[in-house]
Structures are given as C-alpha cells and as structure tokens.
Amino acid sequence: MHIVLGPAPGAAASEHWLPVVVRDDGMERLAPVPAAALPGLVRDLPGRLGTDPDRVRWVFASVSAGYRPLLEAEVPISRCWDLGLCQRIVSTAAGVTYSPAVDVPVPDPEPWLRQPPATRPDQGTFFDLPAGGRGRQEVPPAEDLARELVAQLAAVDRSGAPHRLRLLLAAESQGALIAAEILHEGLPWRRDLHEAMLAEQLGPRPAEGQRPRLLQELAERIGGTLGVPGLNPDSPQDLLRGLNLAGVRVGSTRAGDLKGWASEGGPDAPRRTALISGVLEYKHLYRLWTANGWHWLDEWVQDGRFHPAYSVGGVVTGRWAAHGGGAMQVPAAVRDAVRADPGHLLTVADASQVEPRILAAMSGDRALAEAGSGSDLYLAVAEQGRRAGSELAERSRAKVALLGAMYGATTGDSAALIPHLRRLYPHAMGLLEQAAQRGEAGGQVSTWLGRTSPAPGQQWLTATADVSTAEAESRSRTLRRSAGRFTRNFVIQGTAAEWALCWMGEIRRRLRQGTPDGQARDPLQTRLVFFVHDEVVLHGPAEEADAVRRIVTEAAQAAGRMLFGAAPVGFPLSVAAVESYAGAH
DNA sequence: AAAGAATGCGCC
DNA sequence: AGGGCGCATTCTTT
DSSP states (O other): OEEEEEEOTTSOTTTEEEEEEEETTEEEEOOOEEGGGHHHHHHHHHHHTTOOGGGOEEEESOHHHHSHHHHHTTOOOOEEEEHHHHHHHHTTOTTOOOOOSSOOOOOOOOOSTTSOTTTOTTBTBSSOOOTTSSOOOOOOOHHHHHHHHHHHHHHHHHSSOHHHHHHHHHHHHHHHHHHHHHHHHOEEOOHHHHHHHHHHHHOSOOOTTSOOHHHHHHHHHHHHHHTOTTOOTTOHHHHHHHHHHTTOOOSSOOHHHHHHHHHTTGGGHHHHHHHHHHHHHHHHHHHHHHHHSHHHHHHHEETTEEOOOEETTOSTTSOOEEOSTTGGGOOGGGGGGOBOOTTEEEEEEEEOSHHHHHHHHHHTOHHHHHHTTSSOHHHHHHHHHHHTTOTTOSHHHHHHHHHHHHHTOOSHHHHHHHHHHHHHOHHHHHHHHHHHHHHHTTOOOBOTTOOBOOOOOHHHHHHHHOOSSHHHHHHHHHHHHHHHHHHHHHHHHHHHHHHHHHHHHHHHHHHHHOOSSOSSOOOOSOEEEEEOSSEEEEEEEGGGHHHHHHHHHHHHHHHHHHHHTTOSOOOOEEEEEESBGGGOO
C-alpha cells in the first residue's frame, strides 16, 4: 500500500498535509492534517487502515526535504518512495514508456549547519530551502503527487524488466532515507583531537588571512632552498618559475611530477630529493589546512558530530555525491579524530574489489566468477593467468589489467595486458567492449537494474560528425573514445552503486529488525553514520558490535543475491570494530 | 568586481 | 589518450 504525503490543495507544505492512499483499485483522499500532526498521523494511520506499518510505502515528493520532521519525532519509516529521485531515473531509463503527471524536482540537499534544527525560528516547515536560499520550493499538491506515483508505477510495469527497475527505485528511495538518517545522526568527531593534530602539524591557529606558523616557516625555507626569496608556494606559476630557476626541470608543480623528476636522477637522486622535499611537505600541510583545517571544523563539526550532506544519485552513474563538507573524501590524515563515544564502537566495513566482482556477475563470465568466489579476486586471476601461461601471473599485474579494462586504459602496462584478459575472460571483456562501442557510436548504456547513461549532447554530435579535415577527424575520434570510456565504466560503476544501495538498505532493514538469530527482535541502537561508495561506518553500543558484524556481512551477500540471484560471486568484506576510524584499515 | 576555467589534491 | 567526484585556490576572462 502506498500513502502519498503532500501539501493539501491551496496550502503550503509547511501548513497542511493531505494523505492520499493509493491502492491497486484506486485512490482515497483522507482528511488534511496540520503539519504538526504529521508524525502522529504516520504512527497511527497504518493501524487505522488495518495495515502492518512495515507494509506501507510512504511517498514523498522528496525524502530529503520531507522526512526530517518525522526523523526528529523518531517516527519509524521502513519503506518509502521518493518521487523526485524515481522520476529522474524513470524519465531517462531506456525502454521505458513514461508520461509524467507532474514535474517533481530533486532539491539540493541541505547542509546541516546552515539549517540547524534547534535554532531555526520556523522549524517544522518541511519544504523550505536553506535560510537565505532561493526561496520556497514549489511542491505539487498531494493529488498531483499521487497521480505521479501512479504514472511511475505504470511505467515500471510496462518496462522491459519491471522487477529490476522496481528494485532500483526502492533502493534509491531507501538510500534517500539512509542519507537523511546519516545527516541527522552524524559521524562522531572529536574536535579536541582534530585541533591537537592541526596544532602539532601546522602550529597554533593563525589570525584570519595568515598562514599557520609552521606552514609559513616552510614557505620561507622553500624560498631559501630554491634561491628565490619571497616565493609563494600557493601560486603554481610562481612555484613553477622558482623550481625551474633552481634547475628542477618539471613541466608542472604536481607532486607526482616532482617525485618522478627526483627518482630519475640516478646518482643525483638524493640531491634532487632534498631540493623538492620541502615543496612536497608544503603541499601536504597546505591541503590539510585548507581542506580539513579550522575553517572546516567550524563549519562542519557541531556537538561532536560531522553531519555529511549526501546527494543520493548525485553522480550520473548513481553513486552518491556530497554537497559540502567533503563527505566523500575524509582524508586518512584526520580519521583519527573520528572516535566512538564511550562504551560504543565504530564498525567499519569495506567491500573488497566490488567492481570486478560486479563485472563477473553481470557478464556471467564463469572463469571470472570463479576467480571472484574467494576473498582475493586479483590473486585468483593471477593464478588463473599463471596456469594459462599468460603475463598476468602476478597479483599486481592482474589488478592493473582489470582496473584498466574497466576504465578503458589505452596505454601502458594495463593496456598491454588486455589481450591476455580477453583470452581468459571473453565474456567479461566482451561486455566492457560492447559498452564502449555503444558510447563511441553515440549510444547509451544501462546498469544492471536499468539506470541509463545520459545521451550525448548536441555539441558532441556536431563535433563527432565533422570529419572534413584531418584535425576535425582526430578531434572526433578523441571525443568518441572518451565517450566510450565513459559508457564502459558507467555500467560497472553504476551497477556497483546499485549493489552498495542494496547492501546499505539491507543493513538498515536488519538493524531495525533486530539481531538475525536473537530471541528478542528489538531494533538495534547501532546506526549507519557514514558511507563512501563501497564502505560503511556504523556507530553503536559495544555489546552490539558482534551482531552488527554479522548483519553487515550477511547484508552484503543478500545484496548480491538481490541483484544477481544465485550467481556464484561473493562479496567479501573487511570488517573492523574499532574505537578510532584511523585504526580500521 | 564577478564569474568561470584551470590547477592540484584526495577520496572511491 | 584511465572512470567518477568535491573543494580551495589561483588565474583568466568578461
């Protein structure tokens, strides 16, 4: 059963809500309720309708905008449908006939601190954009949303693979719930430890507009070493000039270029290293300062929590993006500030080698699936390579080759190994090459569950059609190859993102359901608090850690079965229950 | 002066 | 001429 929650006709979403019950046999409007009564409605309505609350799918225009008051009132929602996110998928999915009833835009996710719940004067309003934002978001009235739901459900039913598409939409919607819950819960973050790390590496917090002391000293030292007093290492141009003046023959100031220059010095290497070591150290500290320094702490860590603002499906492939705060790239250098509360533990679970496993499962390549049945796929590939007498016989080469195949490498070691891969895994390589060919031809590809890559733009079509001169032809070829690399990677990255969504969804479901084999089926107190592509972090009472380990492990296998049925590919994890995030890897 | 592009880092 | 991203800063263009 679906229950659509949207604004009552003529009312703002912040004022009155109209629940519309959508069943197979039609719709039923219920009485509108004031916004403040919404949590009570969600608690009571399933009982009044004689339905198990877990069987209701609550439908929102946008979960990220509408779920928050329910979350704050601790109203449990087990299943939902996010019309905006689903519309984005359905309206671009290949092989789907869909006529929207109404446009439902996906709003920008709202960073926590720009809209702190406790200090907002108008809290309790549901669809407002952040204060000082672009004004109130238009939300279609509930009946229109209900008609839109029906349109989406019909589109799914008519699609070529309704089961898969339905799973994708359910997973995406549940992802929206999870993202909202992580934003609400936050990752435990010890400001004191973070500040101590900054002080140790950078010196005390400087006045606004000044470099930290140790960074300033380092800048002066670099100027001295290179013989260019007053050199500003923040300016790439300035730095490059200074380096060249000092005899460092590099074309850019990138750390990799500098290291490369030093290492090819032969007997001169130690002197070269001495010349650039200050610059490399400066880059490292500068990064720490600008990306995760005091400003970042002030803006993103509140009351001992970092609240990551995710954008579900924000990447075209379906991966999550982050909206501020750098949630998708908490660098190793500051992870030691992530600490479990007293009596609690962080469970950090990292899925190993997801993308080649996805490739094996999608392509049905039995040899690659065989390699993926154990815990180290790359090692198994190397063993298969050795048996076949190919050059893939080392783990490191097998890894480079497979990653290169999925990214579309055309040069270097990786590209050279591709023919060997093709012999060992014709089906897997065939899938990748077919995806690449589609892209090169200007076509689109879809993930396992049906998320479809964007069509090439007019500019691309025009530029690739022009082969009138040698130069134009070369440009056309470059563009085609680039599109091919994108579609080649899209099917893998996108399907891996689907697996991750299902994994997290299963984790959430099992946490709420309670321990799998326990007598008492009480929900666990442990919560998902962080996510990065193929890694999750949970935070909860130490005594739950064993159960949590089982849950994340079983959820990974369950996600594999949800997508691929009984395919013989496992999804092994490395799981650590730790007090500090830094101790997890 | 503001906006956009480029550079470079770091995460998966 | 290896996929995807975000972010801070500098540099360039308008």
